[in-house]
Amino acid sequence: MAEGVVFDLGYRPHEGERLGRSGARRALYKDGVRRVLGLRRKARRKVFPIALIGTALVPALFFVALGVIAGEFDQAATLFDHPQYFDLTGSMALVFIALASGELLIPDRVHGTLQVYASRPLTTIDYLIGRAAALATVVIGFLWLPHVVLFLGRAWVSSEGFGSYVTAEAEVLLTTLLASVGYFAAFAPLAFAVASVSKRASLAAGVFLGIVTISGPTSAALVDAGFPSMGLFSLQHHPGYVKDWIMSSSTHSWIPERAGYEPILSVAVILTVAVASWLVVLFRQRRST
Amino acid sequence: MKAFLAITRVTLRQLLGGKRLLAFGLLALVPAVVMFLASRDLTETAVVERFHEAPVAIVFLIVLPVVALILGASALGDERRDGTLSFLILRPLPRSSIAAAKLFAAWAGTTAIVGMSAALAAAVVGIRIGDWSYIAPAAFAAAVSALAYNAVFLLLGYFTSRAVLLGLVYVFIWENGVTFAAASLANVSLFRIGLSAYAGLVPESLVQLDEVLGSVAPGAGGAVAKVLVVAVLAVLAAGSLLRRRDLL
Amino acid sequence: MTAGPAFAPSATIEVTDVSKWFGQKVAVSDLSCSFGPGLTGLLGPNGAGKTTLLRMVCGLLRPSDGSITVLGAEPRRDPSVYRRLALVPEEDAVYGILTARQFVAFSADLTGVPRHRVAEAIEVVDLSSAADRPISGFSKGMRQRAKVAAALVTDPEVLILDEPLNGTDPVQRAHLIGVFRRLAGEGKTVIVSSHVLREVERMADRVLAVVDGRLAAAGDVAAIRRAMADIPYRVRIDVGSTRRIASTLLNEDVVGSVRVVGGRLHVETTDLATLGTIVPRIAREADARLTSFEPEDESLESVFRYLVHRR
Numbered sequence: 039m040a041e042g043v044v045f046d047l048g049y050r051p052h053e054g055e056r057l058g059r060s061g062a063r064r065a066l067y068k069d070g071v072r073r074v075l076g077l078r079r080k081a082r083r084k085v086f087p088i089a090l091i092g093t094a095l096v097p098a099l100f101f102v103a104l105g106v107i108a109g110e111f112d113q114a115a116t117l118f119d120h121p122q123y124f125d126l127t128g129s130m131a132l133v134f135i136a137l138a139s140g141e142l143l144i145p146d147r148v149h150g151t152l153q154v155y156a157s158r159p160l161t162t163i164d165y166l167i168g169r170a171a172a173l174a175t176v177v178i179g180f181l182w183l184p185h186v187v188l189f190l191g192r193a194w195v196s197s198e199g200f201g202s203y204v205t206a207e208a209e210v211l212l213t214t215l216l217a218s219v220g221y222f223a224a225f226a227p228l229a230f231a232v233a234s235v236s237k238r239a240s241l242a243a244g245v246f247l248g249i250v251t252i253s254g255p256t257s258a259a260l261v262d263a264g265f266p267s268m269g270l271f272s273l274q275h276h277p278g279y280v281k282d283w284i285m286s287s288s289t290h291s292w293i294p295e296r297a298g299y300e301p302i303l304s305v306a307v308i309l310t311v312a313v314a315s316w317l318v319v320l321f322r323q324r325r326s327t
Numbered sequence: 328m329k330a331f332l333a334i335t336r337v338t339l340r341q342l343l344g345g346k347r348l349l350a351f352g353l354l355a356l357v358p359a360v361v362m363f364l365a366s367r368d369l370t371e372t373a374v375v376e377r378f379h380e381a382p383v384a385i386v387f388l389i390v391l392p393v394v395a396l397i398l399g400a401s402a403l404g405d406e407r408r409d410g411t412l413s414f415l416i417l418r419p420l421p422r423s424s425i426a427a428a429k430l431f432a433a434w435a436g437t438t439a440i441v442g443m444s445a446a447l448a449a450a451v452v453g454i455r456i457g458d459w460s461y462i463a464p465a466a467f468a469a470a471v472s473a474l475a476y477n478a479v480f481l482l483l484g485y486f487t488s489r490a491v492l493l494g495l496v497y498v499f500i501w502e503n504g505v506t507f508a509a510a511s512l513a514n515v516s517l518f519r520i521g522l523s524a525y526a527g528l529v530p531e532s533l534v535q536l537d538e539v540l541g542s543v544a545p546g547a548g549g550a551v552a553k554v555l556v557v558a559v560l561a562v563l564a565a566g567s568l569l570r571r572r573d574l575l
Numbered sequence: 576m577t578a579g580p581a582f583a584p585s586a587t588i589e590v591t592d593v594s595k596w597f598g599q600k601v602a603v604s605d606l607s608c609s610f611g612p613g614l615t616g617l618l619g620p621n622g623a624g625k626t627t628l629l630r631m632v633c634g635l636l637r638p639s640d641g642s643i644t645v646l647g648a649e650p651r652r653d654p655s656v657y658r659r660l661a662l663v664p665e666e667d668a669v670y671g672i673l674t675a676r677q678f679v680a681f682s683a684d685l686t687g688v689p690r691h692r693v694a695e696a697i698e699v700v701d702l703s704s705a706a707d708r709p710i711s712g713f714s715k716g717m718r719q720r721a722k723v724a725a726a727l728v729t730d731p732e733v734l735i736l737d738e739p740l741n742g743t744d745p746v747q748r749a750h751l752i753g754v755f756r757r758l759a760g761e762g763k764t765v766i767v768s769s770h771v772l773r774e775v776e777r778m779a780d781r782v783l784a785v786v787d788g789r790l791a792a793a794g795d796v797a798a799i800r801r802a803m804a805d806i807p808y809r810v811r812i813d814v815g816s817t818r819r820i821a822s823t824l825l826n827e828d829v830v831g832s833v834r835v836v837g838g839r840l841h842v843e844t845t846d847l848a849t850l851g852t853i854v855p856r857i858a859r860e861a862d863a864r865l866t867s868f869e870p871e872d873e874s875l876e877s878v879f880r881y882l883v884h885r886r
Contacts, residue, residue: 086489086492129499133492133495133496136492136495137489137492235346238401238405239488240397240400240401240488240489240490240491240492241347241397241401241491243491243492243495244393244396244397244491244492244495245350245393245397247393247495247499248354248389248390248393249354251389251393251499252354252357252385252389252390252393255381255384255385255388255389256357256361256381256385258381259361259365259380259381259382259385260361260364260365262365263364263365263366263367264367265364329684329687330684330685330686330687333681333684333685334685337670337673337681340672340673341670341672344672409668410664410666410667410668411668411669411670413633413635413662413664413668414668414670414682414685414725415685416634416635417633417634417635417657417660417661417662418654418657418685418686419654419655419656419657419658419686419687420654420657420685421654422654570651571637573635573636573637574630574635574636575630575636
């Protein structure tokens with residue numbers, strides 16, 4: 039009779055808690071944040087995100103330091119107030135989103151690891167929300183953090199006292215946060231949609247940036263030529279117009295404004311583009327899994 | 328020659344296959360559409376002025392860099408990252424001829440798209456006022472600048488998969504920002520090489536393009552010489568890379 | 576030194592004291608060998624340095640130390656060598672947008688080979704029925720065959736194949752092995768790197784085993800095994816009166832151990848030849864019928880295992 043023996047090599051099945059769908063979502067989210075920031079990856083993967091974040095943060099830190107050292111926060115000495123600061127960081131957010139969207143969506147599809155996610159307690163929606171949440175965390179954080187720094191710096195040197203300033207001006211934190219969300223909502227869904235139909239992250243980034251940047255001068259030329267409705271197609275200007283509306287400021291001559299549209303219409307355009315983009319992403323993602 | 332043309336053919340198929348050609352084609356049509364809609368009911372002089380504003384700006388500041396960067400950076404870089412570069416290297420061909428074929432393919436693709444874009448926008452001038460003389464200079468200028476972009480980004484694309492992104496940052500911050508602020512820096516600007524060629528062939532455009540050109544002197548001959556130098560240096564450098572660097 | 580089993584007579588490829596390191600990692604260490612006409616199997620575990628060695632032979636990597644010549648020239652300095660050398664790489668590096676025919680034709684054009692050879696090369700790898708389909712839709716085995724066809728179309732004198740049997744089914748594998756053996760028989764230098772040890776054993780005239788970047792063994796498989804004097808042979812013996820024969824064998828000096836499993840004897844010995852004379856004598860004296868005497872570990876698989884694990 040044939041003999042058989044099994045040797046105990048020390049393997050033990052997992053007998054601990056199984057985290058289920060929420061655990062899978064959290065893991066996906068953390069992985070997305072790491073990918074966007076290049077964490078736990080080679081050093082060169084960190085260069086671009088850290089450079090962009092640093093470039094966004096450094097002016098704020100510089101002016102806070104200046105104000106603190108001077109003992110007062112002279113408005114005239116501050117090159118950027120909150121609304122103007124978005125004009126600087128908004129362009130960077132565009133580049134950041136272009137870079138990150140491809141990195142989040144394309145490798146899984148091209149390298150065939152989507153099937154790995156599909157075999158876990160994650161739906162397609164979970165996957166996309168996880169990826170979007172990771173990008174939102176980093177981009178909104180990147181856009182909002184300089185404003186928090188500026189706000190706290192002003193509070194620090196305010197003659198009213200730190201607490202009084204914070205209480206009185208707390209609304210600034212909310213409006214800058216809303217404006218940051220606006221920039222994210224205006225650009226990220228479209229970037230995701232482009233990434234969902236591309237096989238290379240560099241190509242997706244280039245096409246996305248091309249679409250957004252061409253929309254500005256094209257709409258401007260057509261609005262000036264007597265086609266005001268083309269003002270709605272200036273994708274690059276809508277978030278800035280909405281930001282000025284939220285913050286009751288006027289930093290720029292925005293194309294939708296020149297075309298005679300109210301900011302609420304820019305909000306509607308942003309939401310429409312976002313919804314349409316997400317439908318494209320959902321459709322493509324379902325086809326890929 | 329057969330090998331050179333074979334590499335060019337396959338590279339063009341890689342660069343312009345599938346949805347890429349459609350996407351680039353749509354992008355390329357935008358200047359012509361803008362010109363057509365923005366030039367209604369204008370005088371002859373105003374039509375020409377209008378052409379030298381938004382459409383030329385869109386072609387040279389957006390369509391050209393985006394297309395040229397993507398094609399230039401992909402020509403050699405994608406082969407390296409896909410692992411197919413060894414297929415080309417293990418051939419009895421001078422390395423610089425492989426690099427030259429790649430550059431030629433990227434340039435041909437870029438010129439076809441961007442040259443068409445510029446030509447179509449210029450053709451609208453012909454439709455409006457019967458003057459078709461702007462087509463050839465516009466297409467020629469696009470071809471000149473395309474070679475410069477393709478050459479530089481052929482090299483950058485070999486080194487990094489983020490060449491397109493870095494290139495666009497260069498375009499939108501350096502070329503569209505810094506070099507406009509400091510006229511003396513205009514000489515370190517690739518799109519201005521093509522524009523200087525255009526201005527040399529269409530002197531009346533200098534009225535609107537002079538500020539954009541900054542310190543760059545108009546002239547087709549000078550522009551061609553500059554881009555040929557850039558292209559030759561890029562081909563030699565790429566050939567040296569292919570010869571010396573390990574292909575893992 | 577250029578004599579010994581590691582060195583082929585009338586060598587076309589000479590590897591002399593070659594080392595390759597990537598930063599702190601040494602991939603190939605002080606390796607000398609040569610390859611000549613015929614089929615040589617290159618074996619080693621993952622990360623042994625086989626692919627690194629092959630890529631250095633092809634000129635894709637520069638040796639950190641030592642030198643390599645192919646057909647008398649250094650490929651990195653003299654690309655004309657590539658008219659006579661072809662590589663089928665391990666990685667799935669094909670142009671998915673091309674059909675198999677276009678891919679092979681591209682290879683022909685790049686090497687300056689006439690186009691009529693394209694159909695022949697496709698026929699040799701049995702890809703004619705799928706030749707006009709895009710490679711992007713091919714299975715892994717079909718991609719492998721397309722790569723082999725792209726190499727064969729150039730009619731190389733030296734053909735290097737890195738894991739060419741990956742993804743192929745048994746029928747395709749047998750067919751490809753036949754092709755490689757035929758080319759080797761025509762006097763070409765064929766080097767096959769593979770983990771499919773049984774197939775390498777069947778097709779290779781000679782084997783080089785690389786472990787941890789060093790040449791661990793070279794030559795004929797049986798001769799390599801015989802050279803491993805410190806590792807006892809294991810022999811399986813089918814004989815009647817099993818237990819009686821077993822107890823008699825235990826008295827012999829050359830026998831290290833005897834196990835009886837399912838009516839068979841499994842014997843360990845340091846001297847296979849002597850055991851081969853002892854066993855028939857003992858069986859005759861015991862009036863037992865000896866039906867088989869089979870070394871269990873002269874296969875390439877066993878040799879390979881010993882080479883890897885003894886380090």
